[in-house]
Amino acid sequence: MIYKTTLTLLLASSLSLNYLIGQVVKSESASVNFLSKTPLEDIDATSKEVVSVINTEKNQIAFSIPNKSFKFDNSLMEEHFNEKYMESEKFPNSTFSGTINDEIDYKQDTDKKITVTGKLKIHGVEKVVTLPGFIRIANGKLNVQTQFMVKTADYKIDIPTLVFEKIAQEIKVTVSGIYPLK
Amino acid sequence: MQKNNIALIIGFCLSTLQVTAQDDLLESLNNEQSKKKSLTIASFKGTRLINSPTLEVVGRRALDFRIAHRFGPFNSGYQNFWGIDGPATIKLSFEYSFDGRFMFGIGRSSAQKLYDGFLKYRLLRQTTKNEMPISVTLYASANINGQKQESLPYYHNFTGRMSYAYQIIIGRKFNEHLTLQVSPTIIHYNLVEKSTDKNTTMAVIGAGRLKFTRSMALTFEYGMRLKGMTNDFSSYFNTASLGIDIETGGHIFQMFVTNSTGMNEVQYIPYTNTSWKDGGIRLGFNVSRVFAIGNRKK
Structure with missing residues (x-):
């Protein structure tokens, strides 16, 4: 009896999930790149x-990036990024979730500048931010791009004085995602 | 039947809740990410702790240049500035890895003018969610005694100069602070001094670190000999060292006291001839500098 009930419960939840997923589109490819630019050294990494995912009905968007997935050219920098600065074993993911402030007709091909307001969470610190972005709908695909600056101090990422000149206080972040609309 | 209907409704409500709010949109993403396996990183700062190889291998396309130095013994007294005046031993080594998993290296130590080449391979890697609870690294080194023939009257041919060390390094990073490892070891000398000496011996090395800031850690290692190389077990001592690791970006400074003079497994494990008890310990340091080599911009 319990088994049957559980089964029904599972079936029901999966059915309704499927029903709702119709409004949620998941990225088929997405990437995040960041760049720390100083006179001494440029450091960049890409994940x-x-x-x-984008909820097209509610105009909501969310990103999640495992910090350990950022690939650096220099493997020692990659280790220090995770061990000392991002503390990736304590805070495994960097995330954003927010609402697109502009009206978008997802059925129409468009190119549009947008802004997104929501919570950016890095290194366990959450901040409400408004980010500029660009959206393109063409060939049944939705393309989202954004570029913004992140202050390391805002997210309690402590840069020791010894390497202070090699790591920028403001990091340029570039995000892009492609979502199939059909 | 009625129960089933209730379950159906509850299930529907639950799942609706799951995807409505935007935070739950994120929740589902994080859940998806957390299903991925994530390898434990930075179990130790360097590829060697004090004398012993750690479970770590240098990163992909990274060259580690190491300088190791051991001063004279404390019990040599004030006249010898407690060992700082020497006699000192020095070892230089290079270690490189193409993929961050398989590493090879070469070294040369002033103790017995010893040349060595070694291989290291990360067989198993610990994961953060304990799908794999331990790391296992294999280590093998071959050593050549480079002293002049006159000082080695019992060496007849080249192979007599060779000795080998094999280790299985089993370790676990318990948390951000504590990492421990244990290494069953086999040491083999092709040629030993006395006919009563053994060619092969075994030992177990225990080592660990206690990281107390993100750049500094206490380090310790102890080598327990299971058999001696010579008939008289007590003429040599177990190696024991206590130190501190300081990491500063590209460099790692390791400072410690140890009762061993040699810096290769074939030397410090079976042939440590001074003891902590009578002050036969010495100051030592290792400096490691990592260079990124062979990187290509995509």
Whole structure:
């Protein structure tokens, strides 16, 4: 009896989930890149293990990036990024979830500048931010791009004085995602 | 039947809740991410702790240049500035890895003019969610005694100069602070001094670190000999060292006291001839500098 009930419960939840997922589109590919630019050294890293979803009905968007998926050219920098600065074993993911402030007709091909307001969470610190972005709908695909600056101090990422000149206080972040609309 | 209907309704409500709010949109993403396996990183700062190899391998396309130095013994007294005046031993080594998993290296130590080449392979890697609770690294080194023939009257041919060390390094990073490892070890000398000496011996090395800031850690290692190389077990001592690790970006400074003079497994494990008890310990340091080599911009 309990088994049957559980089964029904599971079936019901999966059915209704499927029903609702119709409004949620998941990225088929998404990436995040960041750049720290100083006179001494440019450090950049890219993650392609980004997952993102857009709820087209509610105009909501969310990203999640495992910090360890950022690939650096220099493997020692990658280790220090995770061990010392992002503390990736304590805070495994960097995330964003927010609402697109502009009206978008997802059925129409468009190019549009947008802003997104929501919570950016890095290194366990959450901040409400408004980010500029660009959206393109063409060939049944939705393309989202944004570029913004992140202050390391805002997210309690402590840069020791010894390497202070090599790591920028403001990091340029570039995000892009492609979502199939059909 | 009625129960089933209730379950159906509850299930529907639950799942609706799951995807309505935007935070739950994120929740589902984080759940998806957390299903992925994530390898434990930075179990130790360097590829060697004090004398012993750690479970770590240098990163992909990274070259680690190490300088190791051991001063004279404390019990040599004030006249010898408690060992700072020497005699000192020094070892230089290079370690490189293409993929961050398989590493090879070469080294040269002033103790017995010893040349060595070694291989290291990360067989198993611990994961953060304990799908794999331990890391296992294999280590093998071959050493060549480079002293002049005159000082080695019992060496007849080249192979007599060779000795080998094999280790299985089993370790676990318990948390951000504590990492421990244990390494069953086999040491083999092709040629030993006396006919009563053994060619092969076994030992177990225990080592660990206690990281107390993000750049500093206390380190310790102890080598327990299971058999001696010579008939008289007590003519040599177990290696024991206590130190501190300081990491500063590209450099790691390791400072410690140890009762061993040699810096290769074939030396400090079976042939440590001074003891902590009578002050036969010495100051030592290792400096490690990592260079990124062979990187290509995509």
